[in-house]
Amino acid sequence: MTVHGDQRRKVAALDQAAEVLLISLGGTIAMRGEHAVVPDLDGDDLLRSVPSLTSLGPIRAVPFRNVPGAQLGIDDVIDLAAEIRAAFQRGTRGVVVSQGTDTLEETAFALDLLLDEQRPVVITGAMRHPAEAGADGPANLADALTVAAAGEVSGGLGVLVVLGGEIHSAQFVRKTHTVSPAAFVSVTGPLGWITERRPVILTRPARRFTLSPLTAPKAASVALLTVGIGDDDRLVTAARDLGFDGLVIAALGAGHVPADLVDALSELASVCPVVLCSRTGRGPVLEHTYGFPGSEQDLLGRGLISAGYLDGPKARVALSLLIGASADQVAIKQFFGSLSDYTPVFE
Numbered sequence: 001m002t003v004h005g006d007q008r009r010k011v012a013a014l015d016q017a018a019e020v021l022l023i024s025l026g027g028t029i030a031m032r033g034e035h036a037v038v039p040d041l042d043g044d045d046l047l048r049s050v051p052s053l054t055s056l057g058p059i060r061a062v063p064f065r066n067v068p069g070a071q072l073g074i075d076d077v078i079d080l081a082a083e084i085r086a087a088f089q090r091g092t093r094g095v096v097v098s099q100g101t102d103t104l105e106e107t108a109f110a111l112d113l114l115l116d117e118q119r120p121v122v123i124t125g126a127m128r129h130p131a132e133a134g135a136d137g138p139a140n141l142a143d144a145l146t147v148a149a150a151g152e153v154s155g156g157l158g159v160l161v162v163l164g165g166e167i168h169s170a171q172f173v174r175k176t177h178t179v180s181p182a183a184f185v186s187v188t189g190p191l192g193w194i195t196e197r198r199p200v201i202l203t204r205p206a207r208r209f210t211l212s213p214l215t216a217p218k219a220a221s222v223a224l225l226t227v228g229i230g231d232d233d234r235l236v237t238a239a240r241d242l243g244f245d246g247l248v249i250a251a252l253g254a255g256h257v258p259a260d261l262v263d264a265l266s267e268l269a270s271v272c273p274v275v276l277c278s279r280t281g282r283g284p285v286l287e288h289t290y291g292f293p294g295s296e297q298d299l300l301g302r303g304l305i306s307a308g309y310l311d312g313p314k315a316r317v318a319l320s321l322l323i324g325a326s327a328d329q330v331a332i333k334q335f336f337g338s339l340s341d342y343t344p345v346f347e
Contacts, residue, residue, distance in 0.1 A: 069100020
């Protein structure tokens with residue numbers, strides 16, 4: 001359900017005196033050091049780096065993890081979702097999560113699947129650590145807190161990612177550069193931006209996809225394999241032999257693989273979920289266009305499951321949570337099928 005107009009304003013009016021919570025996980029935004037930076041700053045340190053927050057109302061920082069983004073796992077995000085639910089049950093107005101950008105898009109998407117909340121949940125981080133010239137952490141954090149405090153504007157949008165002055169949907173955002181402060185983009189464009197400490201929303205996703213109340217007790221082990229020119233079946237066979245609970249195959253183009261992979265993928269799909277996405281990161285997996293061995297029609301006919309418009313990392317997150325929640329093959333196909341039938345129309 002999406003909150004609109006008067007309902008968003010009513011929710012925001014009730015929450016004006018409530019606090020905004022900053023949950024810090026570490027990452028570049030919280031790093032310092034003399035020769036090589038490591039996570040060291042806590043949430044209170046981060047808040048002290050941002051001037052003029054009094055207009056946003058009460059803000060409280062709580063520690064959760066203090067690790068590089070590369071060290072986070074899906075189980076950490078499951079625990080984080082429980083922490084956020086508990087905070088909202090206590091009356092928290094909005095939540096900001098600060099973390100490393102390496103896995104920020106996956107954390108945001110996992111939270112979006114796990115949380116069916118109307119109050120804002122905003123993820124942010126930094127591309128430059130605090131000791132660098134032009135460090136972007138304080139500005140990103142100020143923007144994220146601004147968005148989280150503005151439930152009358154940002155409520156009902158799902159989990160949001162705020163960096164570089166832009167507001168993105170967790171469904172579509174991706175990290176596309178190793179060092180640029182403008183690394184985070186959405187294939188659909190941003191939902192809006194922050195101007196003069198005010199969030200401006202230009203468009204709203206017409207639909208959200210959540211797993212709630214299907215809450216995963218743990219993350220399942222899912223392999224992600226990216227197909228390249230001339231690949232054979234050895235990595236697929238290794239994934240089967242290593243006992244992964246599922247596989248996401250980031251295929252060529254619109255969902256194609258070399259013919260040498262077909263039999264191994266077909267065999268694996270008979271014993272565990274195998275999800276087919278495109279390595280391009282933009283556009284859906286096709287269903288009815290190509291018919292050669294290893295084409296999308298061939299693979300889907302052999303039991304592979306289309307990821308729709310999801311890229312590999314997001315499809316892996318979704319499959320891990322579904323299997324971890326003991327979803328059967330029918331439920332997994334229904335979830336990904338809803339993505340295959342979905343055109344990302346905005347309001």
